[in-house]
Amino acid sequence: MNRIKKIELDNFKGFRGQHSINVDADLILLAGANGSGKTSLLHAITLYLNGYDKAIFNGQELCNKYAGTKICKVFLEGISDTKDVKAFTDKEWQNRTSVFQVSRQNINPAVARVATSFFQDSVAELANGDFLEYLTGAGNQGKQILNWAKDASRRWKGKAEFRLPNEKNWDDERKKIFQVVFDRISALPDGSSLKAYFSEFSPLISSGNLSKYWQSQVVNLSGKLGVSVQLKSYTSVLLEEMITALRNIRIDLEKENQRKQEAERENQKWGLRLKNLLAHSPEVGLWKQAQWESVSRELQKKKRELEGLQKIYDKLKECELKTSTVEELLGILDNNLPEIEEEVRRLKNVHIPLPQQVSELVEAIVAFFKRDEKTPAEYFVDWLNRIYDELARQSEKIKNTNRQIREMEDGLTISKYLTEKKEGLAFLNENAGLCTTEAILNELKISIDQQPNSYENQTDNELRILQQVEDAFKQLSKLEYEHEEFQQKKQKMNSYKKAKKFAEIFLTALDKETKKTGVFQKTLDDLNLSAVEQGLQIMLTAFHLPIEFVENVRLSRKGTGRNAAIVPTMNELGFDNLSTGQKTIFALAWTVVLNSTLRSRLGHRVMLFDDITTSLDLNQIIPACVLFRKLAYSKTESNRRQLFVSSHHEDLTNRLLDYLIPPAAYSMKIIEFKDYSVETGPSYDVWEVEPAKQM
Amino acid sequence: MNNFNEYCITCEKMPDFWRKSWENVQIKYNWRVYRSHIAACLLLSDFDQNEELSKDFFDFLRDRSLELVDWFLSQGYRLPLVVILQNEKHYPELKALAGDQEFLRSQFSIQPVRSASDAEKVLRVSLDPDFDEIEEVFPKTDEQLAKELATKLDDSSIKMEDMQRKLLQQVRDALRTSSAEHHLTDWEQGLEYDYRNILEGTDEQD
Numbered sequence: 013m014n015r016i017k018k019i020e021l022d023n024f025k026g027f028r029g030q031h032s033i034n035v036d037a038d039l040i041l042l043a044g045a046n047g048s049g050k051t052s053l054l055h056a057i058t059l060y061l062n063g064y065d066k067a068i069f070n071g072q073e074l075c076n077k078y079a080g081t082k083i084c085k086v087f088l089e090g091i092s093d094t095k096d097v098k099a100f101t102d103k104e105w106q107n108r109t110s111v112f113q114v115s116r117q118n119i120n121p122a123v124a125r126v127a128t129s130f131f132q133d134s135v136a137e138l139a140n141g142d143f144l145e146y147l148t149g150a151g152n153q154g155k156q157i158l159n160w161a162k163d164a165s166r167r168w169k170g171k172a173e174f175r176l177p178n179e180k181n182w183d184d185e186r187k188k189i190f191q192v193v194f195d196r197i198s199a200l201p202d203g204s205s206l207k208a209y210f211s212e213f214s215p216l217i218s219s220g221n222l223s224k225y226w227q228s229q230v231v232n233l234s235g236k237l238g239v240s241v242q243l244k245s246y247t248s249v250l251l252e253e254m255i256t257a258l259r260n261i262r263i264d265l266e267k268e269n270q271r272k273q274e275a276e277r278e279n280q281k282w283g284l285r286l287k288n289l290l291a292h293s294p295e296v297g298l299w300k301q302a303q304w305e306s307v308s309r310e311l312q313k314k315k316r317e318l319e320g321l322q323k324i325y326d327k328l329k330e331c332e333l334k335t336s337t338v339e340e341l342l343g344i345l346d347n348n349l350p351e352i353e354e355e356v357r358r359l360k361n362v363h364i365p366l367p368q369q370v371s372e373l374v375e376a377i378v379a380f381f382k383r384d385e386k387t388p389a390e391y392f393v394d395w396l397n398r399i400y401d402e403l404a405r406q407s408e409k410i411k412n413t414n415r416q417i418r419e420m421e422d423g424l425t426i427s428k429y430l431t432e433k434k435e436g437l438a439f440l441n442e443n444a445g446l447c448t449t450e451a452i453l454n455e456l457k458i459s460i461d462q463q464p465n466s467y468e469n470q471t472d473n474e475l476r477i478l479q480q481v482e483d484a485f486k487q488l489s490k491l492e493y494e495h496e497e498f499q500q501k502k503q504k505m506n507s508y509k510k511a512k513k514f515a516e517i518f519l520t521a522l523d524k525e526t527k528k529t530g531v532f533q534k535t536l537d538d539l540n541l542s543a544v545e546q547g548l549q550i551m552l553t554a555f556h557l558p559i560e561f562v563e564n565v566r567l568s569r570k571g572t573g574r575n576a577a578i579v580p581t582m583n584e585l586g587f588d589n590l591s592t593g594q595k596t597i598f599a600l601a602w603t604v605v606l607n608s609t610l611r612s613r614l615g616h617r618v619m620l621f622d623d624i625t626t627s628l629d630l631n632q633i634i635p636a637c638v639l640f641r642k643l644a645y646s647k648t649e650s651n652r653r654q655l656f657v658s659s660h661h662e663d664l665t666n667r668l669l670d671y672l673i674p675p676a677a678y679s680m681k682i683i684e685f686k687d688y689s690v691e692t693g694p695s696y697d698v699w700e701v702e703p704a705k706q707m
Numbered sequence: 708m709n710n711f712n713e714y715c716i717t718c719e720k721m722p723d724f725w726r727k728s729w730e731n732v733q734i735k736y737n738w739r740v741y742r743s744h745i746a747a748c749l750l751l752s753d754f755d756q757n758e759e760l761s762k763d764f765f766d767f768l769r770d771r772s773l774e775l776v777d778w779f780l781s782q783g784y785r786l787p788l789v790v791i792l793q794n795e796k797h798y799p800e801l802k803a804l805a806g807d808q809e810f811l812r813s814q815f816s817i818q819p820v821r822s823a824s825d826a827e828k829v830l831r832v833s834l835d836p837d838f839d840e841i842e843e844v845f846p847k848t849d850e851q852l853a854k855e856l857a858t859k860l861d862d863s864s865i866k867m868e869d870m871q872r873k874l875l876q877q878v879r880d881a882l883r884t885s886s887a888e889h890h891l892t893d894w895e896q897g898l899e900y901d902y903r904n905i906l907e908g909t910d911e912q913d
Contacts, residue, residue, distance in 0.1 A: 118846075151846030153887040157878055160888050164895055171902060511906040518898060521870040525878075531867065532878055535855045536847070547841035554832040556789075556818045558802060559825050608841040630808040634787040634816035638833055641745045641787070647836040667813050671787040675744035705783030707744055 014617035015654045016057070017090030022099060023079040024086055025052040025072075028693040035656075036090070037681040037700075039644040039672055042658035043665045044685025049694030050658040053683075054129065054620045056086045057656065061616055062124035063109040067137050074105050078690055091616055112615025118150035119613055127606035129620035132627065135599045138587070141577035143606065144569060147539055154536040158526060165522040171515035182495050183222055189491065190215045190226070192484045196477050201470050206261075206478060209236050230254075237261065242340075248496060249343065251489035258482040260329075262475060263407065269471040270414060289422045290449045297423030300444045301431060304424065311420050318413045325406040328399055339392065345377060346389035353378055426452075528572060541567045541578065544609055548580070551601035555635045557582075557594075596627040604639065607653070619643060621657045625664040633664065637671035645678045669701075676706040711827075714741040714748075714834050725774055732767060734758045740775065743834040747779055747786040750826060752793040760797050765804060772815045788815040789833045793826040853882040 430436030
């Protein structure tokens with residue numbers, strides 16, 4: 013059952029209508045011009061023998077489009093026990109497997125097709141990825157084991173990153189806080205200089221989850237806000253520094269706001285200024301001309317007072333800014349005290365004694381730190397908090413004094429303005445002292461355009477947003493302190509530590525074995541391809557390639573996952589670097605080698621060689637014919653293949669015919685494709701070739 | 708070349724005109740003609756290494772090769788002819804000649820080789836009446852994998868952690884069952900039980 017006796021086609025590709033072609037011979041030569049139906053006939057054979065192979069059929073219409081029916085049929089008589097004569101649609105063909113599926117043992121259509129046929133159009137289609145997959149995965153449960161290991165790794169990752177029952181979902185909390193920060197930043201007015209600080213800050217991805225590098229995002233933001241470059245990792249300490257930096261920015265903005273408002277007032281014309289002053293002052297202090305001097309003196313006094321307050325504020329601020337080194341030192345000591353003690357104990361055991369100065373210093377530090385319930389670092393933090401409180405108090409005082417100065421200045425200015433007009437002067441004389449804006453407006457019949465001070469409003473808005481961002485970071489800092497504490501607590505839990513360690517050990521083993529370098533993966537990948545290499549060497553020798561080329565044929569496994577493949581090299585040249593002729597030779601040799609090496613599983617002994625003369629050098633035609641003769645006319649019957657060889661070059665076809673004439677007792681047929689028309693499909697004659705004389 | 712004696716056509720059996728034409732050539736060498744039902748071969752060996760190869764020699768070679776093809780045809784055999792030129796010194800020139808498509812016009816094929824053993828290889832692939840099957844290659848079976856894994860587990864030069872060893876032992880055992888995944892999942896559940904016990908502190912009580 014290894015030989016096709018008859019090919020029956022019904023509306024397959026260009027073969028419109030029913031065709032029955034007698035091919036009962038050892039070798040069949042298909043001759044004819046391009047487009048006459050030779051390759052379609054070979055496609056029909058491989059489709060029936062090997063199943064639907066996407067690499068050559070993808071996108072092709074298998075059923076004749078002019079036949080008025082959407083189904084077509086291929087049947088090869090003599091090749092199998094089953095008489096599978098059913099017709100299929102294009103879509104149904106796509107799911108067709110080989111009629112030899114049972115004997116195939118997981119050889120997929122691509123490997124079977126390459127092991128059976130050479131198609132000129134698909135020279136580079138060596139199916140070497142599918143071949144590798146077949147060799148490594150078709151006969152064992154390796155893939156299932158690796159999949160189990162990958163799934164188990166995912167399951168145990170959660171156990172190694174264990175969470176206590178009452179533990180917060182830290183990431184969820186962080187997400188909420190970052191969302192607030194993001195919302196607040198988005199609300200900043202256009203043109204706000206504050207936007208520059210946050211322009212690259214994106215700790216959340218579009219789905220609302222934390223981005224992979226959210227911690228780096230916070231660290232980068234801290235750098236932009238002016239936090240010391242020494243703090244490069246995400247910790248609660250860094251967040252504290254960020255909060256301070258945000259507060260400083262806010263205070264600076266406030267001061268800048270006041271300065272600008274002052275400048276704006278100076279620039280306004282008297283009339284407009286009065287309107288604006290009245291618009292923002294519910295009550296105004298009015299003074300008669302005789303009082304102006306004493307009010308001015310009072311005003312100067314307030315300004316001196318303000319200067320004094322400002323100096324105190326600046327000193328406190330300077331002190332706050334210069335504490336980071338002390339804070340860092342105390343922090344290091346505070347956080348590492350048990351380790352320092354342990355270290356000193358260990359160092360004391362060394363036979364060369366620790367220098368006395370060092371020993372005394374460290375012991376004094378340890379003793380000092382343990383002297384009290386509170387550590388010096390905590391005292392320092394208390395002190396720092398007092399500074400912050402004092403700064404806030406001073407800031408409030410400055411704000412109040414500023415407000416008083418502004419009110420006095422406004423009152424004095426309005427009083428002076430009122431003296432410039434008759435009705436104003438009369439009003440002033442009658443109403444000196446505290447007076448409501450409404451009263452002034454009614455009396456003077458001044459219509460005030462309630463134009464808000466745009467600068468003031470925008471800055472107020474920015475200040476409010478900045479305060480909210482600062483509050484969000486305070487929340488984050490609190491959360492991280494809590495998280496750090498929780499982590500420390502967890503680390504101290506013995507059972508937790510043991511369980512975590514247990515999970516980590518198993519996880520490490522799983523991870524090792526799911527990698528390419530894992531012992532099991534390497535065992536799975538370790539292939540002995542020497543038989544295939546030797547086979548290739550023999551085939552390539554037949555093609556008269558230089559011996560140095562042939563002896564250096566290597567097959568190696570390259571790539572991973574879906575891209576893994578058996579990659580051939582000849583004299584260290586990869587397949588892609590070979591010439592067109594060399595590629596054709598290699599592809600021919602590869603087909604014959606795969607056919608031989610998979611012979612017990614292919615289920616048939618048919619081989620197809622489509623249009624080989626197109627890209628073979630003339631001097632390779634004879635070696636190719638020698639190989640075809642050996643395959644088709646092999647003395648031992650079990651080694652014999654039924655060959656279909658096609659060619660469209662008239663002169664080269666004649667040459668093929670000359671060299672393929674069968675020896676005595678062997679047979680050959682020629683299918684001569686003469687013409688092709690859409691209506692009737694190809695027209696062809698089948699000729700029997702007379703064998704040579706008996707030797 | 709004893710292996711190919713059965714395919715060799717002795718000197719006496721070759722036609723006179725063809726045999727004698729070799730006698731007037733300056734370059735000294737041995738020729739032998741072979742024929743099987745697959746192909747015909749003309750082997751030229753033991754060249755006079757000191758002589759330079761000329762165009763005249765190449766033309767002479769082509770004429771004799773074509774005569775040989777025609778003589779076989781007159782005997783009733785249409786066979787592809789492979790001309791094997793064995794010569795170390797002139798190998799590069801012969802290689803160029805073998806690639807000269809104008810010279811050959813696919814009437815015959817030239818295969819230059821450096822040594823007698825290489826010549827033998829070409830003779831074998833050209834004349835052998837049988838297609839030599841290549842050793843079959845099969846996918847690794849579960850049992851093969853299990854054995855290879857067992858060898859690695861026994862190899863003390865391969866360093867592995869205890870848990871990795873346990874995992875691989877389980878994989879080895881799983882490969883010997885019909886459902887490796889089931890076997891491994893069972894083992895994993897056992898580990899999970901141990902993990903829970905450790906977490907709840909019950910492992911120490913046990």
